[in-house]
Amino acid sequence: MSGPVARPILRVSDLEVRYGGVPAVRGFGFEVYPGEVLGLIGPNGAGKTTTLFAIMGILEPSGGEIEFEGSVINRLPPERIARLGIAMVPEGRRIFSEFTVEENVRLGLMGRADAGGEADDLDWVYSMFPIIDEFRSRTAGQLSGGQQQQLAIARALVSRPRLLLLDEPTLGLAPVIVDTLFEALGQVRGRGVSMVLVEQRAQLAVQFADRTIVMRDGELVTSLEPSDASDADRLANAYFGS
Ligand code: ATP
Numbered sequence: 001m002s003g004p005v006a007r008p009i010l011r012v013s014d015l016e017v018r019y020g021g022v023p024a025v026r027g028f029g030f031e032v033y034p035g036e037v038l039g040l041i042g043p044n045g046a047g048k049t050t051t052l053f054a055i056m057g058i059l060e061p062s063g064g065e066i067e068f069e070g071s072v073i074n075r076l077p078p079e080r081i082a083r084l085g086i087a088m089v090p091e092g093r094r095i096f097s098e099f100t101v102e103e104n105v106r107l108g109l110m111g112r113a114d115a116g117g118e119a120d121d122l123d124w125v126y127s128m129f130p131i132i133d134e135f136r137s138r139t140a141g142q143l144s145g146g147q148q149q150q151l152a153i154a155r156a157l158v159s160r161p162r163l164l165l166l167d168e169p170t171l172g173l174a175p176v177i178v179d180t181l182f183e184a185l186g187q188v189r190g191r192g193v194s195m196v197l198v199e200q201r202a203q204l205a206v207q208f209a210d211r212t213i214v215m216r217d218g219e220l221v222t223s224l225e226p227s228d229a230s231d232a233d234r235l236a237n238a239y240f241g242s
Helices: 048-056 078-084 101-111 118-128 130-134 145-157 175-190 202-208 226-230 232-240
Strands: 010-019 022-032 037-041 063-068 086-089 163-167 194-198 211-216 219-224
Touching: 010 048, 022 037, 022 048, 022 063, 022 194, 022 219, 037 048, 037 202, 048 078, 048 086, 048 163, 048 194, 078 086, 078 101, 086 145, 101 118, 101 145, 118 130, 118 145, 118 175, 130 145, 145 163, 145 175, 175 194, 175 202, 202 226, 202 232, 219 232, 226 232
Parallel strands: 037 194, 037 211, 086 163, 163 194
Antiparallel strands: 010 022, 010 063, 211 219
């Protein structure tokens, strides 16, 4: 093997996060490389959402370090982290159902580092999600669950993040809609956006991601490759332990 080794876009080392005195994330660490999709799976309460919140600056770690593009970001507020180029699609989508689709998308512009190129970025997401383009003037509450999820992703993308954090994007969606959503995520990947994908559908995540890490009780358990997706025993073992 030869050639330059890419610097990770995100490096999480020895991360500790507590709620009150109770540890939720304990010495957790991983790296994401430019353009990589990293899956993050694990049972309920493993600490996945807590990890994403710590990266986004919503929760302050009690230990460890989070580096984005070589700079430590642990002590920065969420709006600064967003302007550096990280966006999050939270669990449950959090769209504004009384606002139009277009108004919801435009809310994402608030996370931008600068106002230049807004029109190009709006064109970018509308071309990526044609259904969102078509329904621009509808109120967001009229969209189906899968369409709302695409809207939430579009809203996150108009800030033109280099790293997108997705927390259970398929939650509550029917299987056929899940396929559509993953096609859309494939397009996001095609644009070179790095992603951390927290997903309950373990097999789907392992198949889609370049690499998937498994978390349990706040700690890293193992790492899986796409080829592990068809190995049900390996998946179940990694997920629940044996
Ligand atoms: P899920 O798949 O259920 O969303 P998760 O892997 O995202 O699970 P977290 O939500 O990060 O897990 O929770 C990690 C641990 O922290 C759990 O034990 C949970 O009960 C606890 N926890 C989460 N949020 C809080 C909170 N606001 N206050 C206290 N404890 C919390």
